[in-house]
Amino acid sequence: MEDTLDPGGAVEPEKPTATPPSARRRSWLRVTGSVGPVGIGVAVLWLSVIVLLPLAALTVSSFDDGWSGFWDAVTAPSALDSLRITITVSVVVAIINVLMGTLIAWVLVRDDFWGKGVVNALIDLPFALPTIVASIVLLSLYGPNSPFDIHLNASQPGLIVALAFVTLPFVVRSVQPVLIEVDREVEQAALSLGASNWITFRRIVLPTLTPAIISGGGLAFARAIGEYGSVVLIGGNIPRETQMTSQYIQQQIEVDRPVNAAAVSVALLVISFVSLLVLRLLAERTARKEEAAR
Structure with a gap:
């Protein structure tokens, strides 16, 4: 980041550029680590099938009578x-x-x-x-x-x-x-x-x-x-x-x-x-x- 001089000779620091919302979303969605998105996807899928899906079915069944x-x-x-x-x-x-x-x-x-x-x-x-x-x-x-x-x-x-x-x-x-x-x-x-x-x-x-x-x-x-x-x-x-x-x-x-x-x-x-x-x-x-x- 460079500084600029105003007409009076004072040093005016350059204002930082705001990060676009789209760039922030891409940064949030970025996957880091050793397994990558495929490994994370497989882990989430397995967790969903083994844990989340049965729990969801149990919860739905519990409200059959309202x-x-x-x-x-x-x-x-x-x-x-x-x-x-x-x-x-x-x-x-x-x-x-x-x-x-x-x-x-x-x-x-x-x-x-x-x-x-x-x-x-x-x-x-x-x-x-x-x-x-x-x-x-x-x-x-x-x-x-x-x-x-x-x-x-x-x-x-x-x-x-x-x-x-x-x-x-x-x-x-x-x-x-x-x-x-x-x-x-x-x-x-x-x-x-x-x-x-x-x-x-x-x-x-x-x-x-x-x-x-x-x-x-x-x-x-x-x-x-x-x-x-x-x-x-x-x-x-x-x-x-x-x-x-x-x-x-x-x-x-x-x-x-x-x-x-x-x-x-x-x-x-x-x-x-x-x-x-x-x-x-x-x-x-x-x-x-x-x-x-x-």
Whole structure:
């Protein structure tokens, strides 16, 4: 950009040329990256077929009886009771797994012991094990014929145990890689300056782990509210006491009320999506604060 002289001899900077709207649109539509527009198109198409299209079909089906039918299905007393039980139990499970999952990840990263590789592999077992098998095992351990004389069947603590089993890996696998990357020298410096182990963890390690902990807890919560197989036997499916929303949806299908089942499914989907969105935004905000503090 060149400067020009006015008749009085003063230097007048040249005014920048405004970018035409068409150029701004072309810049916004420009695709950058390694896969190019074809790769992005394939990814969007696959996401649409696998995720968006089924969700859209489910949403349309839920409104077959109109908005009033959708609202009546979602606000039915039995549906609200199942949603209340599901959300309450899922929140408790997420909190438990945030605490225990973080502890397990810490042990796997910071401690060496015999059988560590086996324990590390067992963390992923709930991903591979059919959840109905988990329900059978839990029923044999904590059911009417419990060898430990611990009876949790047909109770909300039984639901919590079952859901904690299937959701534990989400927190451990979210926290573990972040914990591996934590700078140990900063911790050693804090300890050498007289900080206790708890203060070092709370002020140095925990802020770094917080985004991963929030993300893992959110995934555990989302998985718990939609779980069916692991609670189908141990829970007992007692209406207004241990009936999860997934079991209520199956019940509606069995009594030939598919529209009601679809409506409650959409409500459950909205709860899960909003929860994950809020937690993701919170994790990103925490990560930005951590970066700014550095």
